[in-house]
Amino acid sequence: MSDSKIVDARDTFCPGPLMELIRHMKQSNVGDTLELLSTDEGSSADVPEWVNKVGHEIISNEKIDGVWHIKIRKAK
Amino acid sequence: MTTQTETPIASMPTEDLQRLVEVAQLVTAARDAMSDEIVTRVAGAMSEGLTLLDRLTRNEGLMHLLKVLDRRETQYLLIALSDAIHAASQEIPAAPPVTGGLACMMRVVRDPGTQEGIRLLSVVGKHLSHSLREQHRRGG
Amino acid sequence: MRILVVGGGTGGTIVANNLARRLSAEISTRKVRITMLSASDKHMYQPGLLYVAFGQMTPDQLYRDQASLLEGSVDFYVDPVKKFELDQNKVVTDNGKIHEYDILVIATGSRIVPEEIPGLAEGAETFYTEASAVRMFKRLREIQEGTVAVVVGVPHKCPIAPVELVFGLHDYFKARGIREKIKIKYHYPIGRIHTIKEVATWAKPEFDRMGIEYETLFNVSEVDAANKVVRSEEGTETPYDMLIAIPPHRGMEVIEQNNLGEGGWIPTDRFKLTMNGHDNVYVLGDTTNLPVSKTGSAAHFEAEVVSENIASIIKIGIPVRDYDGKVYCFIETGHDSATYAMFNYQNPPDLKSPSKPMHWFKMAYNQMYWTSVRGLL
Numbered sequence: 085m086s087d088s089k090i091v092d093a094r095d096t097f098c099p100g101p102l103m104e105l106i107r108h109m110k111q112s113n114v115g116d117t118l119e120l121l122s123t124d125e126g127s128s129a130d131v132p133e134w135v136n137k138v139g140h141e142i143i144s145n146e147k148i149d150g151v152w153h154i155k156i157r158k159a160k
Numbered sequence: 161m162t163t164q165t166e167t168p169i170a171s172m173p174t175e176d177l178q179r180l181v182e183v184a185q186l187v188t189a190a191r192d193a194m195s196d197e198i199v200t201r202v203a204g205a206m207s208e209g210l211t212l213l214d215r216l217t218r219n220e221g222l223m224h225l226l227k228v229l230d231r232r233e234t235q236y237l238l239i240a241l242s243d244a245i246h247a248a249s250q251e252i253p254a255a256p257p258v259t260g261g262l263a264c265m266m267r268v269v270r271d272p273g274t275q276e277g278i279r280l281l282s283v284v285g286k287h288l289s290h291s292l293r294e295q296h297r298r299g300g
Numbered sequence: 301m302r303i304l305v306v307g308g309g310t311g312g313t314i315v316a317n318n319l320a321r322r323l324s325a326e327i328s329t330r331k332v333r334i335t336m337l338s339a340s341d342k343h344m345y346q347p348g349l350l351y352v353a354f355g356q357m358t359p360d361q362l363y364r365d366q367a368s369l370l371e372g373s374v375d376f377y378v379d380p381v382k383k384f385e386l387d388q389n390k391v392v393t394d395n396g397k398i399h400e401y402d403i404l405v406i407a408t409g410s411r412i413v414p415e416e417i418p419g420l421a422e423g424a425e426t427f428y429t430e431a432s433a434v435r436m437f438k439r440l441r442e443i444q445e446g447t448v449a450v451v452v453g454v455p456h457k458c459p460i461a462p463v464e465l466v467f468g469l470h471d472y473f474k475a476r477g478i479r480e481k482i483k484i485k486y487h488y489p490i491g492r493i494h495t496i497k498e499v500a501t502w503a504k505p506e507f508d509r510m511g512i513e514y515e516t517l518f519n520v521s522e523v524d525a526a527n528k529v530v531r532s533e534e535g536t537e538t539p540y541d542m543l544i545a546i547p548p549h550r551g552m553e554v555i556e557q558n559n560l561g562e563g564g565w566i567p568t569d570r571f572k573l574t575m576n577g578h579d580n581v582y583v584l585g586d587t588t589n590l591p592v593s594k595t596g597s598a599a600h601f602e603a604e605v606v607s608e609n610i611a612s613i614i615k616i617g618i619p620v621r622d623y624d625g626k627v628y629c630f631i632e633t634g635h636d637s638a639t640y641a642m643f644n645y646q647n648p649p650d651l652k653s654p655s656k657p658m659h660w661f662k663m664a665y666n667q668m669y670w671t672s673v674r675g676l677l
Binding site for chain 1: 489
């Protein structure tokens, strides 16, 4: 069972949710799942764009009570 | 057809306009003259000044000294001391060097001015000693 | 009450000095004792490194003696911590000394780890250390033509540095009269040219106007120093004549060695600034794992909150204030202009147009920094 980790980047503008995700991805192992929390509406587009370009996997992307929850699996 | 209201600039007297232009030129000149070095030096001086001021104002001894210096008597005393040292600095170089020995000593001690001085020193010593004992007793 | 501050950088120095002032009465009656441990007897003004890289400051201007910046009532030792034994409220230093504490403040900062990217240390210049900043300036002076590529590692301290660097390069080559012979290419890991939206929106037309090329979504995977090519995870590559990198960072080794946080980033409460699971340990500055900019200004504002809270806990038993995420960063936009970004957890930055007076404010701040770490500003 892979580790699932919460990356709480709500209410932050710098470095911002995507940069926080990148940092945590680097600290994770291949196969790990991360769940990014963001209050920045841009995240719902920015994050999948980065994930897909670099070659990882988006598991889910949903908005719950004003917070975006994006689950990503580290694929490489 | 005339306009209802004329522009403010157009209605200003010439001297006022001239003054405005001069102020604007002054501001531009100041901005042009300002350089990174000037800002750096002024800011540096002000920062160091602030640090020094903070240190001085938090120095209890200095603040206490300032209060004491404020007193009239303290000022008179300092002036008197300064006058005395000044007078001595005139008198001593002009006086012949002492020859030494008991006879010379007797001559010096016989001088009323000297005896005044010795009495002053001994009274000061008496009060200083008392004050030191008091401070020690109070745990200073 | 023994307060131990580990780390003599911006955050640690401000916390120690603020506490020394607030608790001066308790210190003089020996109810409180403040001790600071640092790895160095010198304090470096890190923002000055970019000036050194452009030949605008000499390295000596970056340093002051740490002891000269501290209140006399702080016991300061140049003896870094080797072991943290948080469950026993004590640390052990390199010299084997044991310091017990009632309250601990960890402000150890962060370090560059260019070795995380193969070839980066060999192939790239950087300005994140004194030696490398001097070397970078010498290379900037020598280069006559070609491509100067800028790449950015994640995470890194001073998020605005990539943009300031590029503006600085443009100005520098213009001043040398060789701007037309130099191609500046900027690479950034996410889908816009800067992580702060307002900065990216404002900077993009500036980059276009200055003729600066850029490639977004470029995450550096390796540097082929022999062939002078930098490659990305995304599969693209840029040949260069000079490569300038903002390297990836980690927390200090001692933090990782003591398992205080993955990557050296200590799990911290974003409002109380206490370490998760240890209410008597405060963490501030770069070494927290908070999603807050790793900057001197964040360390400064965090230190203000931490010192106020520690003092109030000692005096009235409870903390008084939360950290609101405040950060205030100058942005040098080149050509003697600057602006600033100010934000906190609730409010995004609102960039004003760059101006000369703002540049002067930054110049003045380079001096005022020393007064601010003394706790006076």
